[in-house]
Amino acid sequence: MIEETIRKYKKKSFLIAYSGGLDSTVLLYQLLEIKKKYYIKIRAIHINHNLTLLSKKWTEHCKKICSINHVPLIIENIKVENQRKNLEEKLRIKRYNIIYSHLFPNEILLTGHHMNDQCETLILSLKRGSGPTGLSSMSFETLLGNKKIVRPFLKKTKQELELWAKKKDLNWIEDFSNLNIDYDRNFIRHKIIPKLEKRWSYFLKNCFRTTNICREETILLNYFLHEKICNFIxxxxxxxxxxxxxxxxxxxxxxxxxxxxxxxxxxxxxxxxxxxxxxxxxxxxxxxxxxxxxxxxxxxxxxxxxxxxTQPNIKNTLLFWHQKNKKLILPNNLGNLIENHNGIILPAPKDNELINIRFQHEGNILILGRNKKRKIKKIWQEKNIPPWLRNQIPLLFYNNNFISALGLFVTNIKNQNRNTWTISWQNDLKINYNNFFSFY
CATH class of the missing domain: 1.20.59.20 (Chorismate Mutase Domain, subunit A)
Incomplete structure (x- = not known):
């Protein structure tokens, strides 16, 4: 059923998302049959959602099947608080994050999603008022972070999987919570799709075709947008x-x-x-x-x-730097301050002055080298500091005297008869958006 799909991947290591239900059981046994012909490595991962008293029994079933077939099995447990609100969404995000953490660099994740699942996802997208991207539903192959997820059964119906499982005399778990039509997906599965299939026997296949058309349209649109957006980024x-x-x-x-x-x-x-x-x-x-x-x-x-x-509001934060020979750690992952020879040269504090760091200041100030005070808001604008960064820049004070916005400017304090010292602000305010991902 999926031999041709598996053979085309040069990476021969696969991790199966194994719930013990019909879909993942067929997937596991299909892989075991392919393994007899070709060199592939198979592992499985079972996530216990702890939503029912039978959860432990299902875990034991998965352990038994994997043990008999000599398939290494990873077992993880998750619990989600507030089980009434967006439960399916929360479980899915947690589940995929756990799976991702167990994937080897050259390993492909395989799931048992089939054509019926695709149709359910399409109808859920219609309910949400999604456009072509949302209506594309699940792809045969997508990236999971920087790793690959493949759904080899997307062109197969649940009925086809069930016929194959019965022919092979397989045992699988029946999760009776899937009959609970309080959940949208179960309502669609048990109340909507059977009526549509009874009326139009080809309905599932046409839904699948619609998702493919939407995906192709989305790919085409993104192709042209990619060229056009270069003029705006x-x-x-x-x-x-x-x-x-x-x-x-x-x-x-x-x-x-x-x-x-x-x-x-x-x-x-x-x-x-x-x-x-x-x-x-x-x-x-x-x-x-x-x-x-x-x-x-x-x-x-x-x-x-x-x-x-979004960063926590720190504009009312006050930090005292009592030991200036040691690093001062700043909040919001803004780095640290340290006295060294590589930073900004500043008037040194007197022995009786408390060095403190703040993140907000109002009013007019006189910058060193100028002869007229200006509102600090105007200075931020002049320095091209956007509003959301203005309360992230450490402001140096001696007692209540504003000395410097570190890295930007020094104020013209009255008493110039001071020694100097040098402070470095070691930080990186830019966020690299390529080092994280979210599952939806």
Whole structure:
């Protein structure tokens, strides 16, 4: 059933997502048959969700089957609090993160998803009002972080898998929680699809064809967007929207969506994309609009959109640096301050002055080398510091006297008869979005 699929992969190591149910049982035994003909390595991983008293019994079943067939088995347990809200989503994200942590670098994850699952996913996407990307549903082959996941049964129906399992006299687990139609997927599986199949026997195959068409359209659209967006992406990965008012709305929203696609977050809904477009493109030029997406924010600054990770508010934080011969660790992973010979030269504190670090200051200040005070807000703007970074820059004080925004400017303090010292701020405010991923 899947021999041709498995043979085409040069990497011959496979990890099977093994629940013990029909789909993954057929997948396991298919691999065992292929192993008799070709050199492949097989491992399995079983995730116990602890949702039923039978969970332990299912784990024992999986252990027994893998032991009989000499398949190494990884067993992991997960628990999710607040089991009423988005349970399926939470379990799926946890499950895939655990599986990812066990995958070897050259190992491919195999799952037992089939055509019926694909149809259910398509209907769920319709319920959410998804566009072509969402309606593409599951791909035959996708990346899981930087590793590969393959679904070799996507062109097979559940009925075909069941016939094969019965022919081979296989035993599998029947999870009766799958009969609970309080869950959307189970409702679709037991109440919607049977009626549609009874009316139209070809319904499943046509759903599968629709997902393929949507995927092809999405690939084609992304191909053209990739070429076009190069004219709008800037060196810091922000999106230049200075000319968006003169571009058709549909093109603008497509560019925004494609830009966000590279951030590896759950793709915002159609409504959210429209909100980003309306608020970011057409708000006042002096406005500072912000749209929150999970743990991230879309911010506009100087005719560009920026995607940033939301940071805890530290503007009221006060740090005392009592031992200046030691590093001072800053909050929010902002690095540390250290006295050395590589940093900014500053007036040294007097013996009776407390060195302290703050992250907010208001009012007018006089910068060294100037003869007129300016509001600090104007200085931030002059230095091209976006609003969300202004409370992330360590401000050096001696007692209550503002000395320096480290790395940016030094104030003109009244008493110039001071020695000097040098402080280095060792940090990296830029976030590398390629070192994380989320499962949705």
């Amino acid at each position: 800037q060196f810091d990965n922000s999106l230049n929207i200075s000319n968006f008012k003169n571009i058709k709305k549909e093109i603008c929203t497509a560019l925004i969506r494609y830009w966000l696609l590279s951030k590896k977050i759950k793709m915002p809904s159609y409504k959210n994309i429209q909100c980003i477009y309306n608020q970011m493109i057409f708000s006042r030029t002096d406005a500072n609009p912000k749209i929150i997406l999970q743990k991230y924010e879309i911010r506009r600054y100087k005719k560009s959109l920026h995607f940033i990770k």
